[in-house]
Amino acid sequence: MTQAESFIRHVIKKQEIGHAYLLESAAPGQALREMRLAARLIACEKGNGCGECPSCRALASGNHPDIISIQKAKEAYSVQEIRTQLVGDMGIKPYRFPRKIYMIPEAEKLSALCQNVLLKTLEEPPSYGVILLAAANRHAFLPTVLSRLVCLSADEGEDAPQKEEGASPEAFYDFLNGLRQAYAADCLAIPDQLAAQGISPEEQLRLWEKSLQMIYTAKGGGPLPAEEFLRKKLWKDLASRLSDRQLKDLWEDLQLVKSRLRSYMKANQVLGLFMIHMRDALLESEEK
Ligand SMILES: [Zn+2]
Structure with missing residues (x-):
């Protein structure tokens, strides 16, 4: 059983079904299968996908009036599609069953704009509303959106392909942990040092994105993914030090870094500058 399935079965049993779940798997079709299973379990009157209840x-029969799969006409979702099929439709009460469940397949194909349209519904869903997203990768989502989602692995436990992440990222987290005490000049040197330890600029960028998302999640009080358990203290600490505005600024800053990394040669300098911004944000909040 996948983490996603066991988690969903657990919340059904506890009668604590939330409003938004992201089912994540890079294996083709797997997240979609798990999303459909989750919808079936949540909708089932017995909570186990009995096959017999109405x-x-x-x-x-392929005709469930309150389980809606969002359709897209093109490769990516359009804002209009999200507005009419989900945001607008969610306001209409379920036809026949206690819950109305929306499924978004290939949710990584929601643009930032679409995600923002979705955000308000994620923040204040009606009591009967459940949104399920299937995606290859949670990093496709804005941290604001991600903080509203419970992220679940849709991969089969033992057989799950381990993502090859190159060098151990621990050195990165060590620097992040001590960042407040670092001098600006040191910040500029850190990306080089990390690169020397096998953590490429691209990987550093990925780790920064992930870090900001974890800080957002910790700030929103959302559950951190299981693999982040050991770093829980770090994320909570950083979340308590940074304001929403600072986090938003840092996120935007990081998107700039990303676009620059594509065009610049001196990746480490760009990353170093970002480190200074992050450090400054941490110091700024300390002065208050
Ligand atoms: Zn049933």
Whole structure:
């Protein structure tokens, strides 16, 4: 059983079904399968996908009025599609069943604009609303959106392909941990040092994105992914030091870094400057 399935079964049992779940798997079709399973379990009157209750039967007939799969006409979702099929539709009460469940397949194809349109619904869903997203990668999402989602791995436990992440990122987290005490000049040198330890600028960028997302998640009080358990203290500490505005600025800054990394040669300098911004933000909040 995948983490996603066992988690969903658990919340159904506890009668604590949340409003938004992201099912993540890089394996083709896997996140989609798990999303459909989650919808079936949540909608089932017995909570186990019994196959016999009215909800399960409606689903089997392909005609469940309260499980809606968002459709896209092109490769990516359009804002209009998200508005009409989800945001607007969510305001209409379920036709027949207690919950209305929306499924978004290939949710990594939601642009930042679409995600922003979705955000308000994620923040204040009606009591009957559940949104399920299937995506290859949670890093496709804005941290504001991600902080509203419970992220679940849709990969089968033992057989899950381990992502090759190159060198151990621990050196990066060590620097992040001590960043407040670093001098600006040191910040500029850190990306080079990390690169020398096998953490490429691209990987550093990825780790920065992930870090900001974890800080957002910690700030929103959302559950951190299981693999981040050991770093929980770091994320909570950083979340307590940075304001929403600072985090937003840093995120935008990081997007600039990303675009510059593509065009500049001196990747490490760009990353070093970002480190200074992050450090300054941490010091600024300390002065208050
Ligand atoms: Zn059933």
